[in-house]
Structures are given as structure tokens and as C-alpha cells.
Amino acid sequence: MSNNQIQSLSFIDGVEDICQENAATFSGGRIILYNGANQTGTSVSFTGGRIASLSRFGFDNRTSSIEITNNQTWQLWVNPNFEGNDVIYGKGKYNLKGLYNNNISSLSER
Numbered sequence: 001m002s003n004n005q006i007q008s009l010s011f012i013d014g015v016e017d018i019c020q021e022n023a024a025t026f027s028g029g030r031i032i033l034y035n036g037a038n039q040t041g042t043s044v045s046f047t048g049g050r051i052a053s054l055s056r057f058g059f060d061n062r063t064s065s066i067e068i069t070n071n072q073t074w075q076l077w078v079n080p081n082f083e084g085n086d087v088i089y090g091k092g093k094y095n096l097k098g099l100y101n102n103n104i105s106s107l108s109e110r
């Protein structure tokens with residue numbers, strides 16, 4: 001890869017970070033799901049509401065860590081349609097453990 005290509009990729013990463021910060025500012029809060037531990041890897045974010053199935057976002061059974069901003073509280077289930085074991089998180093950064101790691105299929109803001 002040439003230096004020009006590396007610089008281009010870095011620029012794209014910077015743009016994505018700026019867009020995510022703006023999304024948080026405008027929405028007042030959100031949950032971000034990451035497929036890697038410690039808030040790394042591919043991510044998808046939601047500003048509120050109820051998401052009955054993460055499969056339509058390409059994120060079913062893929063979440064390994066999360067971040068919740070602005071004092072929102074979210075409930076996460078291991079099955080679609082808000083069924084099965086669930087866990088509740090408030091503002092902060094968390095790694096999902098055991099049954100919940102790579103198993104979240106639906107979620108709802110509380």
C-alpha cells in the first residue's frame with residue numbers, strides 16, 4: 001500500500017469519528033454495540049426506541065461490548081422480540097460476559 005492510500009484511509013476514519021460525535025450531540029444519547037471487546041471492531045448505534053431484531057442491522061449475536069451515553073438506560077435480550085435472558089445497563093462502557101457475549105438479539109431503551 002502506498003503512502004497516499006494510507007493517508008486516505010486515515011482521513012476516512014477521522015470523518016467517521018466526527019459523524020458519530022455529531023450523532024450523539026444531536027440525539028441526546030445512544031447505545032453503541034461493538035463486535036469486539038473494550039468498544040472495538042464493527043459497531044452499530046441506536047438513539048432510542050425498541051429494536052426487536054438486530055439481524056436486520058447485520059448484528060444478531062455479534063455484540064461483545066457496549067457504550068451508553070447521556071444517562072440512557074437500555075435492556076438487552078438474548079432472543080429476538082425481547083425474549084429470553086436479559087440484562088440492563090445504564091450510562092457507561094461494558095464488556096458482555098458469558099451467556100450475553102455474542103448473543104444479544106434485541107434491545108429497548110427504558
Ligand SMILES: [Ca+2]
Binds near residue numbers: 061077078079105
Ligand atoms: Ca441471540
